[in-house]
Amino acid sequence: MSKAKSQYVCSECGATSPKWLGKCPGCGAWNSLTETAAQSAQGKRFEPLVGQRAGASQVQQLGAVQTVEVERIETGIDEFDRVLGGGLVPGGVVLLGGDPGIGKSTLLLQSLADMSARVPALYVTGEESLDQVALRSRRLGVSADKLLALAEISIDRILEAFAEHRPQVAVVDSIQTLYSEALSSAPGSVSQVRECAAMLTRAAKQTGCTVIMVGHVTKEGTLAGPRVLEHIVDTVLYFEGDTHSSFRLIRAFKNRFGPVNELGVFAMGDRGLKGVSNPSALFLSHSHTGDDKPVPGTCVLITQEGTRPLLVEVQALLDTAGGSPRRLAVGLDQARLALLLAVLHRHAGIASGDQDVFVNAVGGVRITEPAADLAVVLAAVSSLKNRALPKGLAVFGELGLAGEIRPAPRGLERIREAAKLGFSHIMLPRANLPKGASAKQVPEGLTLLPVGRIEEAMDALRALH
16 A cells, blocks of 8 residues: 655645755744645645636726725624624624633624524534534523524535525634545644635635634644634634633734724623623722722833723832842733833933842733833832832833833823723823813813923822822
C-alpha cells in the first residue's frame, strides 16, 4: 500500500511546504508549520465571488454606483448592537472568538432566539446535540419556538439547509468543527477552516443571509486557524473577561460596517448574559462613589472605548524589593509601565528603582490607549507616599518622554461622563481644556485642573491636599 502524501501548512498564513521548516517561508512565523494530508488535484473547485450574484463584473465609475441604505437587523441585546455598529447587516459575515466557557454560545443563542420572532433564523451546532441546545435554551428562559436548529458538521449539508430554509440570520458554532468532502484533511485543519469559511462567506454574499461564525482561540488568545480567516469576514469580535468573574466584554477589532475598538459590557447571571448600560459603575469601587474613605494607590481613569467614555479604577502597589525589582501590569501595557516610572523619576524627582511595582485595571478590562498614563503615574505616587488621592478626582492624559502631558481625543465627552457619576475634580491635559462654545457644555460645579507637565500634576495634587 502506497503511503499517503503529506504537506506542511502554516497555521498563520496558510502557506504550504513539502517538508517541515522551522520558519514559514510565507510569513516568517516560527514553528507554525503543521503536517496535513496533501490534496489531490481533482478536488472540487469553487468559482470566484466576483460577478456571481449579478453576472459578469464590469468596470464602473465609483461615483455612478447606485447604493441602497440597508436596514440592520437588531439582535435584541443593546450592547451587542453597539459593538456591531447598530445591528447585523444583511449579507455580512461576523467572526466571534473567545476562551472556552466565556459565553459565546450563550450570547448567540439568546440573540438568535430573539431575532427568530422577527426574521427566519437558523442555529447550526457542530459541538452539541440538539437535545443539549434545547436544554440550554430552557435554562436561559428564551423563547425558541420559531428558531430552526441543525446539528451538522458537513459544510455541504449546511449549505443545502441554507438553500432549503433561506434564513436571514444563521449562527455556525463553530467553524473549527466543519469539514468539506472535497478535502481529505481532518476538521479543524488549516485547509478545512479556510475553505469552509470561504464557502459560508460566498453563501452569505449570494443570498443576503447574515452569518455569525464562532471561532476557537489559541493559548495566546488569538483566533485559531489561518490568519486569512480574519481577512475573509466583515467583522471580527473578541469575547474577553475572566471566567471567574460575572463581567464579560466584547471588543470589535475589525468592522466594515461600524466603528472599531467599540466595547460591549455584559453581566453573566443565571439567565444568561445581560447588557450593562452603565459599565463605569461596575469598574469603580465604593470608595470613589460612596461614603467610604479613599485608600492609597488608587486613581480613577476616564478612558475611551470606541464611542463610549468609561471610568475605570487603576490600582498600584509599590513595595520595597527584596532583590531585583519587578514590574507587573494587569490590563495595561507592561512595557509602558517601565517607561512611565523612568519619566516620573527624571522629571518629577520621584524614584522607584528599589521598589516592586504592580499595576492593575480593576474589573478585568484591558486598557490599550495611552491616555491612561497619568492615572498610572498618580496611582503609583499615591502608593509610594502611602497617601490617598483626593476623593472625587478623575484623570486622563498621555505622558511623553520629555515629561509633557499630551491631549487625548474626545476630551469633553470624558469630562461629562465623570461629572455624571458625581466626580468634582478632573485633572486633564491643558490642550483638552474646553474653550469657547465647548466651555459652556461643562457641567456646573465641576473643577477642571489643566496640566501641561508631570511637575504641574504633582503641584496640583499638593494643592488639593
